[in-house]
Structure formats: C-alpha cells, structure tokens
Amino acid sequence: MSLMGGYKVAAQVPNSLDSVRVYLKTHLSQDTNYVRALNVLGRELHSGANPDYDKADSILQVSEQLATKLQYGMGLAKAYTNRGSIYYLTDRQPLAVMYFQKALTTAEEYKLTPRFICGAISNVAAALSKLGQYEKVAAMQLRSLRLQEQYNIQPRIATTYGGLGNALRELHKFTEALAYYRQALVLMHAEKNRRGAAIIENNMGICYDGLKRYDKSLGLYKAALNHAQEVNFDLLQADILVNIGLALKLSNRPGEGIPFVQRSLSIGQKQANKATMATAYFNLGQIYEELKEYKPAEANLKKALELAKERGDKEQIADYTQGLADLYGGMENFQQAYALQLEKNNRKDSLISIQTNAEVQRLIAQYETEKKEAQIKLLRQQAQLRNEELNREQVQRNALLIGGTMLLLLIAAVSAWLLNRARLQRLEEAQRLRRQIAHDLHDEVGSTLSSISLLSGMVNHLIAQKRPEAVERAIQKINTDARQILESMDEIIWTINPGNDSLQRIAMRLQEYAQPLMESKNISFSFQIDPALVDMPMSMEVRRSLYLIGKEAINNLIKYSEATQAKVWFARKDNQLEVLIEDNGRGFDVALPRERTGQISMKQRAEAIGGSLDVQSAPTQGTRLVLTTSIAG
Secondary structure: OEEEOOEEEOOOOOOOHHHHHHHHHHOOOOOHHHHHHHHHHHHHHHHOOOOOHHHHHHHHHHHHHHHHHHOOHHHHHHHHHHHHHHHHHOOOHHHHHHHHHHHHHHHHHOOOOHHHHHHHHHHHHHHHHHOOOHHHHHHHHHHHHHHHHHOOOOOOOHHHHHHHHHHHHHOOOHHHHHHHHHHHHHHHHHOOOHHHHHHHHHHHHHHHHHOOOHHHHHHHHHHHHHHHHHOOOHHHHHHHHHHHHHHHHHOOOHHHHHHHHHHHHHHHHHHOOHHHHHHHHHHHHHHHHHOOOHHHHHHHHHHHHHHHHHHOOHHHHHHHHHHHHHHHHHOOOHHHHHHHHHHHHHHHHHHHHHHHHHHHHHHHOOOOHHHOOOOOOOOOOOHHHHHHHHHHHHHHHHHHHHHHHHHHHHHHHHHHHHHOOOOHHHHHHHHHHHHHHHHHHHHHHHHHHHHHHHHHHHHHHHHHOOOHHHHHHHHHHHHHHHHHHHHHHHHHHHHHOHHHOEHHHHHHHHHHHHHHHHHHOOOEEEEEEOHHHOOOEOOHHHHHHHHHHHHHHHHHHHHHOOOOEEEEEEEEEOOEEEEEEEEOOOOOOOOOHHHOOOHHHHHHHHHHOOOEEEEEEOOOOOEEEEEEEEOOO
C-alpha cells in the first residue's frame, strides 16, 4: 500500500476489460480505486484490438475530474497519459503534446516515482517526434536517460532508448539509432512486451532500409509482424506490411511487395483509418509505377491524394502531388505533370511559410531555440539574388545541423562516460562537469542559434520589401554567427578530449591563441613553460578552468593594456603550479575592477579548482596576474 495525494491506494483494481467493467458497476464509492479502475478501462478501450477512442476519451475525462477533486496525483497523471496516448494514436499531435506535458507536470508536482517521471518525459518526446522536432526529442530522451542514471532506475525504460533511436533515425543517423534500438529491444524482450518489441523491430527495419541492407530489414519486419499479430495490434501490422512492400520494391522485387501492401490497405479499410489507407494506396501506386503498370499506378496515387486532402495533411498532400506529377512525367503526359508540379510547389511554399512563422512564435515564447533548422524562402524577383541566397541558406542549415548534432554527440559522450565510472567520486565530478558544459553550450551557442533563427525569419520580410542590401547584411550575419558556433563547439570539445590531459597541451593551446593577437598589436611576446611541467597530467575540469582564465587574461591584455611587451610563464614552485601573465602597459587601479572585465569570473574559476588568483597593477605600472593552484589539480 502506498500514499498518493493524501489517499491510500489498495492494489485491488482488476486489469482486464471485462473484469474492470464489473468492478465499476459494483464499486459504489468514488474514491481513488474508482479513479484507477476508470484509467484501466480507458486504457483498455483505446489500446485493444478494436479501439473505441471516443468512448475511452469520455471515460478518462471523468477520471481526470474525479482525480482532480480527490487531489490524487497518480490517478490524474495516468488519466492525462492515457488521453495523450489517444491523441497520439489518432494523429492529433498538438493535443498529445499538451496532455503528455500535463502528465509530466503533475508527476513532478506530486513527486511521483522517478520511473514515472522518466516515462512521462519520453511520452512528451514521442509526441514531439510526430511534429518533426527531432533535435528537441533527442534532448528530452537524453534528459530521461540522465534521470534514470541518477536514480539508478532498474530496469531502464525501453521506450526512452527507442525514442532516442527514432530521433537519430529521422536525422539519418542510422547506425547510431540502431545501437539505441538494440538496447530497447533487449529491455522489451526482458519485459515480455511483444507489442513494444514489434515497434522496435519495425523501426530497426527502417534503419536497415536506410543503410540499403534489405536482407536485414526484411527479417526484422517479419519478426515485427509476428509480434504485432500475437497482440492484435492491427495498425502496427498495417505499417509493417507497407514497409515490407517498400523493402521488396527497393531490393528490385516490386511484384512480391503488392500482396503485403494490399493486406495493409485491407486493415486500414477495416479500421476506417484514412491515414493508413492513404499510405497503402500511395505505396501501391509507386510499386505499380516501378512495374510500368501506369493505369493502376495512377488510380492508387489519386486515391492516396484524395484521402490526404480529406485529412488536411499538408505534407502528405505535397508528397503525393509530387508522386503523381512524377508518374505523369514517366507517362510523358507533361501538361498534367507540369500542372501538378506547380500545385505541389505552391503548397510546399505555403507550408514552409507556416512552419517558419510558427518557429518565430516559439522563439518569442522562449522555447529551446537551438532545436529547429531555420528555413529561408526566397522570392523570384531577381534570379541572381535567389541563387546566391540559396547558397547562403545551405551554409546556415549545415551550421545548425552541425551544431545540433555535435550537441547531441557531446551530451551522449558525457552520458556514456558516466555509465563507465564505478566510483562515486568520479560520478560526482562528471555531474558537475556536465552541468558546466550545458551552461557553456547555453551561453555560447544558444543565443547565437536564436540569432540565426530570427535572422532567417526576417529574410522573407526583407525580400518582400525589396531591400537586397539588408538581405545581404542579414545573410552575412548568419554566416558570422555560424562560424562563431563552430569555434565555440571546437573549444568546448577540446576541453573534454582526453588527448589534451597534460599541461603542455594547455600551454600550446594558449600560445596558439595569444600569438596572432600579440602580433596584431605589435606586442613583443614571450612564452615559457618549466620543463618539469611538460608531461604533468591535468584533470578535465582543471584543464578547462586554466585555459579559460588564461584566455580571459590575454583578451584583457590585448584590449586594454596598450603594452609593448608581454609574457606568459608556467612555472613549478614546490608543489604548486604558478601561471604568470604580465605586461608593461598602462595598468589600472585594482580597486576599480570595471576597467577590466572578467576579473570576478576568473577568480571564481581559480577558487573552483582549489587555487587563487592575484592581480597586481597600478596606473602606468603595467599588470601582473598570478594564478596558483596545487599540482595535484
């Protein structure tokens, strides 16, 4: 027995559809057990072989209201979760995100179990995945994994690994995705969760399709189909059957794929699921086109497009219109092909505009700005300007993709590093470092990505106003910011590279940074390191702090000193490392720290590694900065 929201919860509610109906008829008290029973009924009604989504939603609304009245946190969170699941399965993703987020907020407010909270995070990520926000999905799933590590949740939550695999798959990182899928599949088999295993096997098959390993994908699809049939998961069967047909087409066996896709169509028709039917019709059309059977190809593609229009799915409408245009091109019906191509282009342009405006609104609302690729849609007034700006757009997209992917890999690398450390002290050090890296990424990369996204959104307006000079300035700014992101990422990655775990590497990095700056100001520069320190190892945290303190001091010297001579010296005194940075410049009053920036930050960094920072200066007397820390660092 446990306590949730002030109410005792007895583990006596049945778990099957028929028995829970009997229970609700005989259980007259509207208490927490009644809420639990309503949640079970709602779950079974929407997740069974013949789902009744409307009835399930109505029952869960009653559960939600009663749980709110009773202040029963677990019951309310599960009601929200089940309603989110209904909207997820019926392609109402904004509602799914909203209700999964409500479940997460409720779980945190009522301090539910860490396992439930981690699962709630993964659910939000799953709904965001359907909206195409894959970088954000990856970040949320990694957040869930970090919590599972922090609380040592055993067994790990399979859907978290599966969700991270999905995000990587959508980013075309198929090999990386497969690694997470395999972990998810092991967990699903351990739980004897055949439904979950079918989903993971289907997704692994898609990855192998992307790698053009159709022998592997077909084997996984057939295993997934067997598991989906065992649990009567019809809609997943339909999805798998289409994937089998697609894999056969891609492996030059299109005729063999037709029966599988037709079975998928039959399931969609039985379920009256227009999305499933549209997908099946489209893939049938493409298979017939591959076989050069143009009449059935045309008929199926038209049915797919008609269903997509009925559903108002703008992306499917654009894709299916393009597919039909390609078919007419192959049939040499160029008039029809041209008309459909124009229609598709107009729809796609409209969709891009909507997505861009929505992204600007998310930025204004302070959503995570680094998770969205900026999209620049250029008008047709000047062909030369259009080509130039399209090239700029590609540079910007690549920069965002590099930044987002490196962020993902960086966090994953640190997470993997944590998993392999057995001693508590090392775990605590790694946690502190990860927080600092996240802080640096937010400070150094996040604001720049925000700038890129906002500038991208402005380009449309500038073009519409026929202001090419302003467009050019905006694109130049995007390029500058992109380069700044790459430099910041390079610097952060350098600090965590174990190959740089020596004082000599820090010294070389600082010298490489300082030398061109000194030359640009005609400053005679001397750099020395005590030979006894060359091979001295340095921890990641100490190395990072030493480098950042040195870099800040050199920047101040260049900006403010007006010096003609400067030196940097790494020396060993007893069991202490002493770093001296000295110039013969105009100096300053140390009682007025505003004249030189970053002194507080440098002193805080020195103290954080158990050292001290002494700044000696006076007007016209130059400046001497001495950083001292233990060799043991």
